[in-house]
Amino acid sequence: MVPEEVEILSRLSQTLKARKGASPNSSYVASLYARGVDVMARKVGEEAVETILAAKDRDHPALVREIADLWFHSLVLLVDLGGSAQEVLNELTRREGVSGHIEKAARQDAQPPQGVES
Structure with a gap:
């Protein structure tokens, strides 16, 4: 991504x-925040x-x-829960060059067994 493309995510996150x-x-975003996480998650x-x-x-423009x-509403939800676009970019950077199968297996290995709370 060129810096301008990353910048828009940062600016949007700040907004x-x-x-x-x-x-x-x-604003539309303020109205989503007021309606709560369930509404925002449903919108995602x-x-x-x-x-x-x-x-x-196969409608490319659509x-x-x-x-x-999807990105916009996901970011609204993330920001509402205290996150930022930068965290997602950091996670993508962390995963870069890692096989998807290996990364998924590592996530599954980190999960507690079902029925066991961490």
């Missing part, structure tokens, strides 16, 4: 943080389904738009 204390009537799910449908239709919506 989303700034909206956290805003009146729900002042809706955008994921719309992404899948655009892919199945797919790009839906992925943008």
